Amino acid sequence: MVDRLLNIDRRIVFLFVFIGVTVATLWPILLPIRPTENVRKIYDTIEGLKGQDDAVVLVSFDYDPGSAPELQSGAINILRQCMRNDIKVVGMALWPDAVGLAEAAFDSAARACNKVYGKDWTFLGYKPGEASVIINMGQSFRSAFAQDIRGTSTAAMEVTRSIRTLSDFDYVISFAAGNTIDRTVWIPYAVDRYKVKLGGAVTAVSSPDMFPYLQSGQLNGLLSGLAGSAEYETLVNAPGAAMRGLVPQSAVHVIIILFIVLGNAMYFVQRRRDRTARPWV
Amino acid sequence: MTTSSRTATILFASVFFVLSIWQLVAGKLAFDGPGLGTLTAAGITLALFSFLYEDNPLFKIAEHLYVGVALGYVFTLVWYTTLLADLVQPLFMNARTERALLLVVPSILGIMMVVRIVPKVSWLSRISFAWVVGFGAGISVTANVSAQLLEQIYPTLAPGAGWEPLDVVFLVTGAVLILLGFFLLHGDGEPTVMHSWVGPALLTLIFAFSFFYDSGMAALILMGVCAVLVYFFFSVEHSGVVGAVARVGIWFLMVAFGASFGFTIMARISLLIGRMRFLLGDWLHLL
Numbered sequence: 026m027v028d029r030l031l032n033i034d035r036r037i038v039f040l041f042v043f044i045g046v047t048v049a050t051l052w053p054i055l056l057p058i059r060p061t062e063n064v065r066k067i068y069d070t071i072e073g074l075k076g077q078d079d080a081v082v083l084v085s086f087d088y089d090p091g092s093a094p095e096l097q098s099g100a101i102n103i104l105r106q107c108m109r110n111d112i113k114v115v116g117m118a119l120w121p122d123a124v125g126l127a128e129a130a131f132d133s134a135a136r137a138c139n140k141v142y143g144k145d146w147t148f149l150g151y152k153p154g155e156a157s158v159i160i161n162m163g164q165s166f167r168s169a170f171a172q173d174i175r176g177t178s179t180a181a182m183e184v185t186r187s188i189r190t191l192s193d194f195d196y197v198i199s200f201a202a203g204n205t206i207d208r209t210v211w212i213p214y215a216v217d218r219y220k221v222k223l224g225g226a227v228t229a230v231s232s233p234d235m236f237p238y239l240q241s242g243q244l245n246g247l248l249s250g251l252a253g254s255a256e257y258e259t260l261v262n263a264p265g266a267a268m269r270g271l272v273p274q275s276a277v278h279v280i281i282i283l284f285i286v287l288g289n290a291m292y293f294v295q296r297r298r299d300r301t302a303r304p305w306v
Numbered sequence: 307m308t309t310s311s312r313t314a315t316i317l318f319a320s321v322f323f324v325l326s327i328w329q330l331v332a333g334k335l336a337f338d339g340p341g342l343g344t345l346t347a348a349g350i351t352l353a354l355f356s357f358l359y360e361d362n363p364l365f366k367i368a369e370h371l372y373v374g375v376a377l378g379y380v381f382t383l384v385w386y387t388t389l390l391a392d393l394v395q396p397l398f399m400n401a402r403t404e405r406a407l408l409l410v411v412p413s414i415l416g417i418m419m420v421v422r423i424v425p426k427v428s429w430l431s432r433i434s435f436a437w438v439v440g441f442g443a444g445i446s447v448t449a450n451v452s453a454q455l456l457e458q459i460y461p462t463l464a465p466g467a468g469w470e471p472l473d474v475v476f477l478v479t480g481a482v483l484i485l486l487g488f489f490l491l492h493g494d495g496e497p498t499v500m501h502s503w504v505g506p507a508l509l510t511l512i513f514a515f516s517f518f519y520d521s522g523m524a525a526l527i528l529m530g531v532c533a534v535l536v537y538f539f540f541s542v543e544h545s546g547v548v549g550a551v552a553r554v555g556i557w558f559l560m561v562a563f564g565a566s567f568g569f570t571i572m573a574r575i576s577l578l579i580g581r582m583r584f585l586l587g588d589w590l591h592l593l
Contacts, residue, residue, distance in 0.1 A: 094580025121383045213449035229573035241461045251576040270579045
């Protein structure tokens with residue numbers, strides 16, 4: 026029995042996880058969600074820009090559809106919050122796979138808030154080069170993005186008319202599935218060189234890497250994965266996919282904790298059996 | 307094909323076909339563009355999930371399909387948004403400007419990089435790679451030294467950057483405890499308490515206290531940074547006081563690995579939840 030429990034077929038664990046996700050998705054028990062300080066900082070920063078006529082926020086979409094369950098909800102809610110507060114939004118993408126997701130997010134938010142393309146928001150599209158793009162934007166925004174994804178000149182659009190360099194943006198938020206925030210792009214170049222205020226939204230797997238930057242102040246706030254997006258939905262009072270997704274998330278966490286406890290318990294039982302069988306060891 | 311592989315193929319294919327036919331017959335999915343799209347996505351999702359049971363041909367088909375489609379999508383996007391808009395049009399289609407001529411040299415370097423696949427002229431790619439590596443190293447060294455190193459050192463050490471009186475108390479207490487642990491020997495010279503559960507339990511208590519009291523974190527971080535750095539310093543034998551401090555570093559590393567593991571699980575489960583919501587909602591209309 027102990028041997029079988031110590032060597033559980035991993036497919037049994039998969040089955041339990043599948044059952045946990047399915048049951049919790051079909052019959053959810055909504056649990057309270059308390060926004061954490063790191064999420065609240067992003068919300069408060071955007072709220073602080075309310076009332077400023079020339080406030081412009083840059084939102085960078087640096088993720089792919091594989092990370093959409095964790096980040097897309099947060100992106101839509103942040104766009105809606107900006108647009109609801111009459112803050113202009115400029116979008117860009119450093120990952121090619123993010124273009125479709127960014128366009129979907131802007132379409133959803135702009136329709137919900139009745140915002141006009143070119144006047145209240147625009148999407149610049151994808152540019153390869155990552156750090157090169159940021160350095161280019163830091164020196165001259167127009168030379169990096171002469172036109173947006175629809176071919177409209179950035180010099181002609183009201184939303185980007187006042188932007189000369191990257192530093193002219195009041196706030197930059199990067200939704201990142203990789204290393205664009207901490208290693209390759211935003212913190213080393215945008216924050217360190219051009220002193221932009223940066224907020225981050227990352228997948229949960231990257232979250233531990235971001236905490237040193239929160240402590241040092243290089244990162245203004247952080248949304249961590251699905252939980253961060255759910256907390257943001259709570260702040261903007263817009264229950265959505267992220268809050269609904271936290272229910273199965275919690276259920277699976279409980280299942281995994283139980284398996285870990287079981288595995289450790291069996292380990293100690295096995296160790297005691299070994300000591301009893303071979304007391305000279 | 308092994309028996310398990312055949313089982314996985316038959317099982318997942320059967321589930322897909324039975325449930326899809328049910329949805330089509332019940333009228334919840336139509337045989338039009340969006341409906342076929344949903345069915346295709348559901349089928350490929352299940353094919354990929356079939357790997358959890360056993361590697362099988364269904365999974366291999368889906369895997370290769372994913373790589374091909376992703377590559378095709380990215381190539382198309384890069385062509386229209388970058389190569390055509392920023393290279394071909396300025397050089398060959400629009401009125402040529404001096405600025406456009408600046409694109410010639412980088413274009414040649416880019417082509418030289420691609421000719422690596424031709425053995426006779428593959429040496430040309432070394433010039434392009436040298437340029438890329440040199441530029442990358444030059445541009446990133448200063449940026450990363452500043453952002454990753456110097457900007458991190460200051461808040462860790464400087465009392466003015468968020469240190470509180472309780473941080474000093476924790477630091478002194480931690481130093482005293484490490485020395486105590488060193489002096490409680492086991493006879494063979496090794497500090498036995500550092501290898502028991504006492505240290506991690508004490509660390510947990512200190513962390514819990516500072517977490518709920520909302521103070522003292524800066525000292526914990528400094529202790530952790532120094533202890534982990536000592537652990538990774540292998541030029542000195544890890545015995546005595548150095549060994550005790552290195553042991554503390556191991557505890558911090560274990561906590562960090564545990565946190566990283568937990569966050570990774572959370573991320574992967576989030577992706578599963580996204581797919582399950584699609585299968586249960588968009589495909590089976592159960593939500």
